Amino acid sequence: MNVRRLIPAAALAGAVALGATALTACGGAGATAGGADGKLDVMASFYPLQFLAERIGKDHVKVDTLTKPGVEPHDLEITPKQTGRLGEADVVLYLKSLQPAVDKAVAQSGVKNIVDAATLTPLEVHGTSGHDHGADADHPEEGHGDEHGHSHGEAAEDPHVWLDPVKYAEVAKGVGAALEKADPGHAADYRKNTEELVARLTALNTEFEDGLKNTATRTFITTHAAFGYLAERYGLDQEGISGVDPESEPSPARMKDLQAVAKKENVSTVFFETLASDKTAKSLASDTGLKTDVLDPLEGITDKSQGADYFEVMRSNLKNLQKALGTK
Template sequence: MNVRRRLIPTAALAGAVALAATALTACSGTAGAAGSKDGKLDVMASFYPMQFLAEQIGKDHVKVDTLTKPGVEPHDLEITPKQTAQLGEADVVLYLKTLQPAVDKAVAQSGVKNIVDAATLTKLEVHGTSGHDDHAAGEGQPAEGAADGHDHSHGEAGEDPHVWLDPVKYAEIAKGVGAALEKSDPDHAADYKKNTDELVAKLGALDTEFKDGLKNTASKTFITTHSAFGYLAERYGLDQEGISGVDPESEPSPARMKELQALSKQDNVSTVFFETLASDKTAKTLAADTGLKTDVLDPLEGITDKSQGADYFEVMRANLKNLQKALGTK
């Protein structure tokens, strides 16, 4: 940068220094004002569920970016050098440890002071494919939960990270995110608290919708390509049977496919669910072999133009309708 040298009168210089000091004092009240040109708190979210919380709670006081762009499968995300730089410049980083290894590594190296790990804001659990503990994975099939012979491949204890699909647990995370934003930007703490309370109330209403909507069904078992719905199944008394485990792109073993064919008859399963961000090939193969229908059950790891809704609440309600149809709501 070229600097033009000139003499400044002493009085003018003193006035300029005083003005700068006043401006600095005004900015120092919030991390966002100090770190963002528009005075907003810069929040970097790892993927959509974290982005949604930041936007809903922060609203006009935050500028939210996400490391996982729409249409990208979060589990396989690779961090670019540009994203690493953006991460280091954020006022607040919001992520879910163990879901995205590349993000975990980048966050650890970022040097950002205000880091919020959503996994610490609620209790993570280990989930198998369903409540059917006698359904073994079969030879060569990757297991899905340490407690029942399956391994999610997430964290040391194999915890399931998909907590946002349980509205109750997502509300717990929302409260923690709200508290973190209040601490990072105390000047707007009252607004963050108000927005958090409103979001938690909406999640409570969604929980009631799921509870009432899935209370009486002909079947309690659903088959899905992606074992992301363990918390949802546990919350509402359902049994999740995953075809491929946590990784929606992995190929199931022939033994697992045969087992699911038998299970579908035993538990009156009508539908095989697939998701929008991954291939539906495996779901359609199983459905064709068993005479079942296919439908979408969205793990809400990202919103695209193919999603059955524009945001978390719309997609979750679409999931509820699809589950009701598949399970035979009475």
């Protein structure tokens, strides 16, 4: 199983308290915030937070994102125009440590209502899976490791909380509360929309629990080690390829290691993602006799995505996992 370490409760509480203090009504107590159209101007750093803002805010918000469809979030570089737009937003939603360029821009933006999703649910440290195959197992891709502040092979605080419906629901509640504070005139609507979204996420969690309850194997291999929370939630073992740069070949040692894992754990499939090349997955699959399929980390939606929104893509992920793991 994945190794995890919870951030101390006191530190989490302090971060949330600081975030709550920073959230002030844009138009004064009881006023409706927003621009000339009366809508709250929300800037989200990437798709998972954009989705929450749109589903919770609905007609009361105008949502933009710094990460356009098809752009790999981790490698995002912000343009001067985006920096200007960021500074004009009523509310900024981001996830600290995921996108270094965003962290820097947000810190310099001067926006009062800034919400860091990393303070809304406890982050965990995901090391290697339950199999002891060396320190390289879950190392993020080159560049990805640096942004998390960890060296090669070292366990890092995992930011991919949205891939666990339960943790994503906790983030949704925090986003809903932030919109209520920024736009108290529509607080009741934000609260209602948040409750509806959380109910849907709770139902999705049940679908995953039931769908992954009985499988031939509990181990899956992925080129992007983004699924630690999902694996932890549903009792699975994630095996990440060393280096995990989609454009690079896995090391010979790791190829041999994963070949042994695949044989021992009856692994049939190497997963790759939609926003990156499948070169690494196909290389490993070719040398190990495995198939390839998509396991989408949902960092963005494009016409190549297996679904039009978060729920559709997550259900596609579930279906692909069931097929690869051998659901009984």
